[in-house]
Every structure is written in C-alpha cells, then in structure tokens.
Amino acid sequence: MNLGVFGVGYVGLVTGTCFAEMGNQVVCCDIDASKIETLKGGKIPFYEPGLKELVARNVAEGRLSFTTDPIATVEANEVLFIAVGTPSHEDGSPDISGVIEVAKMIGQHANGPKLLVNKSTVPVGTADRMRTELAKANPHRCSVISNPEFLKEGTAVDDFLKPDRVIVGAEDEVDEEVMRALYAPFVRTGKPVLFMDTRSAEMTKYAANAMLASRITFMNEIANLCEEVGADVDQVRAGVGTDRRLGASFLFAGVGFGGSCFPKDVQALRHLADEVDYEFTMIDAVHRVNQRQRQRLVEKVRSHYGGELSGRRFALWGLAFKPQTDDVREAPALTIIEELLTSGAEVVAFDPVAMESARRVLGDQIEYVSDAYKALDDADALIIVTEWNEFRFPDFERIKQALREPVVFDGRNVFDLDTMATHGFSYYSIGRRTIGREG
Ligand SMILES: NC(=O)c1ccc[n+]([C@@H]2O[C@H](COP(=O)([O-])OP(=O)(O)OC[C@H]3O[C@@H](n4cnc5c(N)ncnc54)[C@H](O)[C@@H]3O)[C@@H](O)[C@H]2O)c1
Structure with a gap:
C-alpha cells in the first residue's frame, strides 16, 4: 500500500x-x-x-x-x-x-x-x-x-x-x-x-497509560511506607510481582515516572473527567503523589547536609527520563536539578545519550561531562537518577576516591545494599534502609 x-x-x-x-x-x-x-x-x-x-x-x-x-x-x-x-x-x-x-x-x-x-x-x-x-x-x-x-x-x-x-x-x-x-x-x-468504536479506542490509550502510571505510583507509596516501617521495597516487589494476577512490570520504586506520555496522559484524563464533572479521585492522587515523589531524593540530600546545600557540588548520573532514550521531556532529573540549583548547589551531569537534549532545555545552568567518572571529581556526592545498565557495576573504589566524601543518593535502587556497606559508602535509596549516616 x-x-x-x-x-x-x-x-x-x-x-x-x-x-x-x-x-x-x-x-x-x-x-x-x-x-x-x-x-x-x-x-x-x-x-x-x-x-x-x-x-x-x-x-x-x-x-x-x-x-x-x-x-x-x-x-x-x-x-x-x-x-x-x-x-x-x-x-x-x-x-x-x-x-x-x-x-x-x-x-x-x-x-x-x-x-x-x-x-x-x-x-x-x-x-x-x-x-x-x-x-x-x-x-x-x-x-x-x-x-x-x-x-x-x-x-x-x-x-x-x-x-x-x-x-x-x-x-x-x-x-x-x-x-x-x-x-x-x-x-x-x-x-x-x-x-x-473510535471513542473507546481513544479512551483505551488513556486508560492503559494511566493504569501503568498508577502501578508505579502505588509502588512508590509502598516504598515510602517501607522506609517508615523498616521493610525493603525490592523484596516486597519480588513478593508482589510473582503473583500471576499482578505481574512484575511497572513495579519499580524510584523518583517517579516521567517522559512525554505518562505525565501528560494522566493530566489529560484528569482534565477529561473535569470536563464532564466526574470526580476521578484516583487520577488526582496519581498526579499528586508523582509530583511529591520527584522531591523525595532531594529531601534526602537536604537532610544529609543538615538542610544547607549552598556551595555543594553534586555529580548526577542520568538525565533521560528512563534508560535507552535521549528523551528528557518531564524527566525527574530536570526537577531534581532545578531543586539543587535553587538551593545554591552546583550540578555536573553525565548521561550516555541524553546530554544534547538536556542541554537544549537546561543550557549552561549545569556542567556536562563526557564520562561518568569525570562527573565525580571534586563532587560532594553522587546522585543517580536514570538506571542505565552501564551504571550498575561501576568501580566503587574509584567513585569513593573521586568524591569528597563517599556518599551516594540513588533514585533508582541500582546498587546492592551490602555492596555499598562493604565499600563504606553512605548510601540512600528509595524504600530501603539507609547505609551509614556519618557523611
Ligand atoms: N513517544 C512515545 O513513546 C509515544 C508512545 C505512544 C504514543 N505517543 C503519542 O504519539 C504522539 C506523537 O508523539 P512523539 O513522541 O512521536 O512526538 P514528537 O514530539 O517526538 O514528534 C512529533 C512530530 O510531529 C511533527 N509535527 C507537528 N505538527 C506537524 C504537522 N502539522 N505536520 C507534520 N508534522 C508535524 C513535529 O515537528 C515532530 O517532529 C503524541 O500524541 C504522543 O502522546 C507517544
């Protein structure tokens, strides 16, 4: 044809x-x-x-x-x-x-x-x-x-x-x-x-995306609660995701969903409900929780440094809203960077493919480096925002040597807790216990 x-x-x-x-x-x-x-x-x-x-x-x-x-x-x-x-x-x-x-x-x-x-x-x-x-x-x-x-x-x-x-x-x-x-x-x-019919087809797309966004959001709420009660969200995810009725996809806790679809489609569905005076309580909650979740990692950073980030320098790994794309639309990294900059901190970032698209949005508000390890030089801590595979097994000793202090804030639960403890890091992640707090 x-x-x-x-x-x-x-x-x-x-x-x-x-x-x-x-x-x-x-x-x-x-x-x-x-x-x-x-x-x-x-x-x-x-x-x-x-x-x-x-x-x-x-x-x-x-x-x-x-x-x-x-x-x-x-x-x-x-x-x-x-x-x-x-x-x-x-x-x-x-x-x-x-x-x-x-x-x-x-x-x-x-x-x-x-x-x-x-x-x-x-x-x-x-x-x-x-x-x-x-x-x-x-x-x-x-x-x-x-x-x-x-x-x-x-x-x-x-x-x-x-x-x-x-x-x-x-x-x-x-x-x-x-x-x-x-x-x-x-x-x-x-x-x-x-x-x-066409109306049902149009609705199917919003319903599917909103449901996926809801799963991520629900798991983020569980993760936050895990932190309060001493449970581990990754173990909970394994337990939940093996239930055939639930399935394992879209259950990873982190810094919230982003990208060009989920945030916009959740908002659009919310708007559609408003237009016909339907109170879609759940979709409101998904949006609010996701906005809050993006702040969560920065709150951990703030609290580690006693509320004062001015003059601090942070290495940030991952700008894309998820791995395997250069798309930074609604990327959690953008919110996190904005929060850090507003608090007077400096950010030096690396992403395997999304540096150009990030530069188009952020300009020279942050520094960009062509190698993940270069970002660490003279930085107070490492912040991980996108779970690229190449970040999963880094040279931990090299990270430790390069940072001013061995502190990692991981928004995607990329690293193993025991590994981080063995290498002597202070390690903050989402929905899991914190390793070391001495900073
Ligand atoms: N990106 C995804 O993962 C994804 C997945 C499923 C559905 N969608 C939906 O598909 C649509 C497109 O998404 P995308 O991510 O490909 O968008 P995009 O922004 O990457 O691309 C849209 C393209 O349309 C072009 N365009 C705008 N007006 C035009 C016109 N009048 N004539 C010809 N081209 C025009 C733009 O220049 C741009 O290149 C959106 O509605 C999105 O919600 C996106």
Whole structure:
C-alpha cells in the first residue's frame, strides 16, 4: 500500500519505517525541515535503538522517503497516518491543535478518498472533531480511524513489530479491512487486532497509560511506607510481582515516572473527567503523589547536609527520563536539578545519550561531562537518577576516591545494599534502609 505519515517523532518515524519494512511504500512528512534534512542525510533526529539501521535499509531499497511537502503527501497516498505531538497546555489539557490542523489540511487537499489513521494520543471525541473538519472542506469519502500507539521509547521498534495487540477504532467495515491487511504481518503469532468504536479506542490509550502510571505510583507509596516501617521495597516487589494476577512490570520504586506520555496522559484524563464533572479521585492522587515523589531524593540530600546545600557540588548520573532514550521531556532529573540549583548547589551531569537534549532545555545552568567518572571529581556526592545498565557495576573504589566524601543518593535502587556497606559508602535509596549516616 501507499502510505503517508505526518510527524517523524518517536511514533511517526517508527510507524513509517516498520510499515515500509513490511513492503509498503511510505512517505514521512514533517513541518520541521531540520528533522527532514537530518533523515535525508542518513541520520536519525533522536536516539532509538535499532531504528537507524531499519531506516537506512528501507530508504536504500526505495520504500521509505522523507518530505516537508504535506500537499504532495496527501495527493500521493490514500492512507494517511497522523503522529504529531499532543503536548499539555498549562492547565494540563492536551493541545490537539496539531492533529486538527493536519485533518483540516487533508480535507482541503484531498484529491480522492482518504483514510486518516490517528496515532497521536488524543481525548475522547477527537476523531469526531476530525470528521467534522474533513466534511467541511471536501467532496470525497474521507474517514477517520483511531489507532492509538503503545510503543515504548527504548524498545519502540520491537514493540511496533511485535505488538501485544493492535487497537483500531473504526466506524466502517471497509476501513477495518484496510487496517486488518496493514497490520496482518505484525500479528502473525495470533496477537489480536481489536476493533471497537473510535471513542473507546481513544479512551483505551488513556486508560492503559494511566493504569501503568498508577502501578508505579502505588509502588512508590509502598516504598515510602517501607522506609517508615523498616521493610525493603525490592523484596516486597519480588513478593508482589510473582503473583500471576499482578505481574512484575511497572513495579519499580524510584523518583517517579516521567517522559512525554505518562505525565501528560494522566493530566489529560484528569482534565477529561473535569470536563464532564466526574470526580476521578484516583487520577488526582496519581498526579499528586508523582509530583511529591520527584522531591523525595532531594529531601534526602537536604537532610544529609543538615538542610544547607549552598556551595555543594553534586555529580548526577542520568538525565533521560528512563534508560535507552535521549528523551528528557518531564524527566525527574530536570526537577531534581532545578531543586539543587535553587538551593545554591552546583550540578555536573553525565548521561550516555541524553546530554544534547538536556542541554537544549537546561543550557549552561549545569556542567556536562563526557564520562561518568569525570562527573565525580571534586563532587560532594553522587546522585543517580536514570538506571542505565552501564551504571550498575561501576568501580566503587574509584567513585569513593573521586568524591569528597563517599556518599551516594540513588533514585533508582541500582546498587546492592551490602555492596555499598562493604565499600563504606553512605548510601540512600528509595524504600530501603539507609547505609551509614556519618557523611
Ligand atoms: N513517544 C512515545 O513513546 C509515544 C508512545 C505512544 C504514543 N505517543 C503519542 O504519539 C504522539 C506523537 O508523539 P512523539 O513522541 O512521536 O512526538 P514528537 O514530539 O517526538 O514528534 C512529533 C512530530 O510531529 C511533527 N509535527 C507537528 N505538527 C506537524 C504537522 N502539522 N505536520 C507534520 N508534522 C508535524 C513535529 O515537528 C515532530 O517532529 C503524541 O500524541 C504522543 O502522546 C507517544
């Protein structure tokens, strides 16, 4: 099939590339000319494992191309995917203007029947609004499908190629058949393509993300309580996660969830409930607890230094909101850094891939170093915010030698308590006992 994809972000580029990989002819269109130039030059505008090779192969084999020309994209393709951003407004409501703009533009330039497939995460009722926009402008049969995306940054290619399920919200059997055919190569092992009405498909995405965010939040609450009553959250997690009814994923305690999806989607669901005067008590709590959790590590730092951080220098490992991505949107590291800077401390940071994206947000408010150990020189303590694998087994003696004092604040429970005790660190983590307090 001939497909057009609007937006070459994490979702759009992965979608376009994976459909090309299955033999479709795909053109990806973005309004950001620099991203399109980067792609045309054989590079990827962000970090996503395995994507570069897949893009290169499909470009070389003539199935994948890039453009900034939206009208040509509309005219040349009958099936048009939309994967543009839907960030939050100040009040937490989602900004869907990008999605609506693309629908309008397609309506104005449709030269025949078009099938719009919306992959952006949008509030319930957006597909209906898109249908209204399309109907205003054009005489051709244009329909809208809601096809929310569940890929995770860091494993996006694999998630797209092997989905647990595909959700398709459609109002028409002909459109359903197109989607069934397009997704058939991805669900050959029997994973379901679930057809439903568009409002339910839109809600499914928010419900899934909010539920995952709730699991993390619940475990963070348990972790905080563990600290008060002398239990160990990692042992509790093992005990809880082995219950088949519960499962082991998304149960790691830490400094709270971040990223471009969970915080924004939790806020959007909260807003959706407000709009219809429904008191969604749980979603409010998830948001509040997560905001509080981001402060928790800094509170431990403050308390270790008797409330005074002015003049202190901290090495910070990990800027991305999670490992295997360079995405710093809503990253807990940003909140932690802001708190430290406001308290008069200095921060010197290292992240394996997210330094450039962090620099775009933070500028020169902090120092960046190209090696994890370099960050330690002359620092009072090490703070770990992202659990990159390469941080898991460092040279502890080297860390100890480099720091002014052997103090580690670990927001992701990366290290073993006994190891830290053996090496003589003061070690603070989340939901576990503190090792040494002498500082
Ligand atoms: N990132 C994820 O892990 C993820 C997972 C599932 C769903 N989603 C949802 O998918 C959507 C896209 O997310 P993302 O992370 O890929 O966003 P992104 O910010 O990485 O990319 C969005 C892209 O859309 C482009 N764009 C904006 N307006 C455009 C227009 N009119 N025409 C063409 N391109 C335009 C931007 O320039 C940008 O390159 C969001 O609604 C998000 O909530 C994201």
